[in-house]
Amino acid sequence: MINFTVGPVQSSAEVRAIGAEHVPYFRTPEFSAVMLENEALMQRFAKAPEGARTVFITGSGTASMEAAVMNVFTPADKVLLVNGGSFGQRFHELCEIHQIPFEEIKLETGRALTAAHLAAYENKGFTGFLVNIHETSTGVRYNADLIGDFCRRNGLFLVVDAISSFLADKFDMAAVGADVMITGSQKALACPPGVSVMVLSKRAVERIEGNQVRCMYLDLKSALKNGERGQTPFTPAVGTLLQIHARLKAIEAAGGVEVETAKIAALAADFRSRIAGLPLTVCSESMSNAVTPLMTQNCSAYDVFTVLKDEYGIWVCPNGGEYKERIFRVGHIGDLTVEDNAVLADALHDLVKRGILR
Numbered sequence: 001m002i003n004f005t006v007g008p009v010q011s012s013a014e015v016r017a018i019g020a021e022h023v024p025y026f027r028t029p030e031f032s033a034v035m036l037e038n039e040a041l042m043q044r045f046a047k048a049p050e051g052a053r054t055v056f057i058t059g060s061g062t063a064s065m066e067a068a069v070m071n072v073f074t075p076a077d078k079v080l081l082v083n084g085g086s087f088g089q090r091f092h093e094l095c096e097i098h099q100i101p102f103e104e105i106k107l108e109t110g111r112a113l114t115a116a117h118l119a120a121y122e123n124k125g126f127t128g129f130l131v132n133i134h135e136t137s138t139g140v141r142y143n144a145d146l147i148g149d150f151c152r153r154n155g156l157f158l159v160v161d162a163i164s165s166f167l168a169d170k171f172d173m174a175a176v177g178a179d180v181m182i183t184g185s186q187k188a189l190a191c192p193p194g195v196s197v198m199v200l201s202k203r204a205v206e207r208i209e210g211n212q213v214r215c216m217y218l219d220l221k222s223a224l225k226n227g228e229r230g231q232t233p234f235t236p237a238v239g240t241l242l243q244i245h246a247r248l249k250a251i252e253a254a255g256g257v258e259v260e261t262a263k264i265a266a267l268a269a270d271f272r273s274r275i276a277g278l279p280l281t282v283c284s285e286s287m288s289n290a291v292t293p294l295m296t297q298n299c300s301a302y303d304v305f306t307v308l309k310d311e312y313g314i315w316v317c318p319n320g321g322e323y324k325e326r327i328f329r330v331g332h333i334g335d336l337t338v339e340d341n342a343v344l345a346d347a348l349h350d351l352v353k354r355g356i357l358r
């Protein structure tokens, strides 16, 4: 199998080998040291501001999206959110569930966020901003500098879901002025699913300390307190955290976040150069390096996904909902090579010959 989905993605041999080991007991100085190093490396790679903290939640990315909404906002806030697809819609639903007042900028599929979209919301009494910096469902990456400037001008508290973008695209939390940055283990961290990570600015930590959260598991106060000594309040996904540690250390040893991002960017560019001439249209105004979203012209995108999976052993990522028959996505995160890209491109050309891709 070659996995070109957007998560879970392929892991390195080193990360997979850890998955074959027994999972150790974790209330130990050894595991605390691993977690403290995880925290430091996450902050370095996110370019977190001075005084930042990181919490590791056992739960997929959505758990950290929900924890962010619950812990940093209250019904006294007024939040602006960008809804350009199913992950933006998830923030919409989370605000509803937790009774956080909000308005949303609804974007058509494939459309980028522009200054004109934001202009209507200047000086309108908003206190927070929620965005999925790469809306993975449609493969649209928003301009973080544009959003950061808007938030700074209007004094907004900025929460960035960078779940599929962290490591794949350049992101500088301090320069953008983001207060919360979220990612997940199964995207470009290329580990098994089950852990999500929140990097928190000092201002975010202060908000959390001052908020009452009616939830035990996702109350970040206890995660922050335990994290001071490299521990978590409850049993975490210990094995996955050890895998994340190996992966973060490997990125560091290979030259750091810039080198990793350049590698993913090169893979994406290589793939995009190979699909010229195929009856497929890139359907995003502004792509992340993580994903290429492709629209079919005269055939079912879901059939392409199914035939690639069943007859070629290649997994691309199907779309759900209204775009199931029109769009599939090719991921460039995880342990992939240009040789893998060549195999996928050959298969797509073969589907054209067979009349399946048209």
Ligand SMILES: *Cc1c(COP(=O)(O)O)cnc(C)c1O
Pocket (backbone or CB within 6 Å): 007, 060, 061, 062, 063, 087, 132, 134, 135, 136, 161, 162, 163, 164, 184, 187
């Ligand atoms: C993958 C992803 C998530 C999280 O999804 P989970 O299934 O909960 O891990 C959230 N936001 C974005 C932008 C994503 O790509």
